[in-house]
Amino acid sequence: MISLSLLQSCNKNKYRWEAGISAPSYYPAADVRVGFDNAGNGSLTSFDPGWGQTYGAVVGEKWKDAPKEVSIHYNSGAENYTYDGKISLPQEKIRDLFNEYNLDDEDNLGHLVVGMAPGGWIRVWFQALDKKADDYVNIEVAKARLKGSYDDTADVRYKTKNFENWGKYYTYWQLHGIPYEAWAENEKEYNIIFDFDKPNPKNEVTDPQYSSLDGTLYYRTPVDSLLKRKLPVDLVAVWKSKNSNIYYDTHVTFPKNFSKIIEDRKLSKVVLSLQIEEDDQYGVIYLIGDKGEEKLLRFKTYPSKDKILGNSDFSQEVEYFIQ
Numbered sequence: 001m002i003s004l005s006l007l008q009s010c011n012k013n014k015y016r017w018e019a020g021i022s023a024p025s026y027y028p029a030a031d032v033r034v035g036f037d038n039a040g041n042g043s044l045t046s047f048d049p050g051w052g053q054t055y056g057a058v059v060g061e062k063w064k065d066a067p068k069e070v071s072i073h074y075n076s077g078a079e080n081y082t083y084d085g086k087i088s089l090p091q092e093k094i095r096d097l098f099n100e101y102n103l104d105d106e107d108n109l110g111h112l113v114v115g116m117a118p119g120g121w122i123r124v125w126f127q128a129l130d131k132k133a134d135d136y137v138n139i140e141v142a143k144a145r146l147k148g149s150y151d152d153t154a155d156v157r158y159k160t161k162n163f164e165n166w167g168k169y170y171t172y173w174q175l176h177g178i179p180y181e182a183w184a185e186n187e188k189e190y191n192i193i194f195d196f197d198k199p200n201p202k203n204e205v206t207d208p209q210y211s212s213l214d215g216t217l218y219y220r221t222p223v224d225s226l227l228k229r230k231l232p233v234d235l236v237a238v239w240k241s242k243n244s245n246i247y248y249d250t251h252v253t254f255p256k257n258f259s260k261i262i263e264d265r266k267l268s269k270v271v272l273s274l275q276i277e278e279d280d281q282y283g284v285i286y287l288i289g290d291k292g293e294e295k296l297l298r299f300k301t302y303p304s305k306d307k308i309l310g311n312s313d314f315s316q317e318v319e320y321f322i323q
Contacts, residue, residue: 018039019060019114020058020112020127022049022053022055025215029076030046031073034114051212054127069086071086078118078169078173078178081150084146089141097141110126118178119148122143125141126138172234175253187213187230189230190228193269199273199276200239200275208236209235214230231259233254235252235254236312238304239276247304249305250301251313265289270289273288281302287322
């Protein structure tokens with residue numbers, strides 16, 4: 001009993017949590033140093049796991065109190081800007097979340113994840129497993145913007161933005177630029193259904209993977225399921241040929257005004273339907289709403305390079321139909 005009392009006394013206001021780092025898909029951060037009062041994380045190499053997704057792992061003190069502030073340093077690869085600063089954190093709110101999700105229990109572990117985006121935009125999220133819902137929660141606890149400056153000391157290849165140096169990142173930037181507004185204000189979420197499988201029963205359509213404008217990455221989104229998500233801007237379409245063992249895999253870029261298209265229609269839910277053409281090499285995505293079925297875009301796909309979903313090129317033939 002004495003040992004148990006001592007343990008409980010020592011762990012008062014101490015919780016099991018770790019520091020995490022994150023960057024938007026296609027907008028990598030590098031030379032990262034993140035330091036809370038009592039925990040830290042960092043990376044010299046660039047990373048872009050998806051906005052809100054944690055990169056890497058860290059080993060540190062097991063039991064810690066909720067922090068009051070965090071210092072942040074990072075380089076934004078898309079801009080070649082370095083951002084540095086310190087932001088205050090709502091310690092009591094964080095402590096309340098730690099208590100709500102029982103992080104004072106040996107069996108539970110949470111994270112405070114620092115998201116770093118172009119323009120110096122910062123988010124800090126609390127993440128933990130909600131055992132009742134059997135799902136992970138991702139709750140924003142802080143938002144800020146750091147001051148930055150152009151990094152003229154970087155390697156010439158790092159500073160020069162072209163396909164040779166940056167590959168798929170450069171292609172994506174050419175299509176979408178740097179959407180600062182997506183991090184200035186949190187993107188709106190919609191109830192989205194991907195009706196890709198039922199219209200194409202002979203093609204073994206794979207659950208789509210996609211990223212939103214702010215770089216949130218959604219893996220293997222279940223088809224025919226109503227899910228609250230941000231709108232896609234880059235979707236990986238994968239299916240099998242009806243007449244052979246060839247798989248097709250390509251990135252499809254949605255129209256730049258897609259969010260406005262949805263807002264103008266005031267849709268309660270967004271239903272996207274895929275129709276694969278007879279030759280298996282072209283697909284048409286329809287938007288289904290109050291106006292019925294509207295043709296949104298038509299794209300060409302290409303045979304898969306390998307077995308890794310999304311490790312494919314952007315479609316070079318995309319035609320848009322809604323202005």
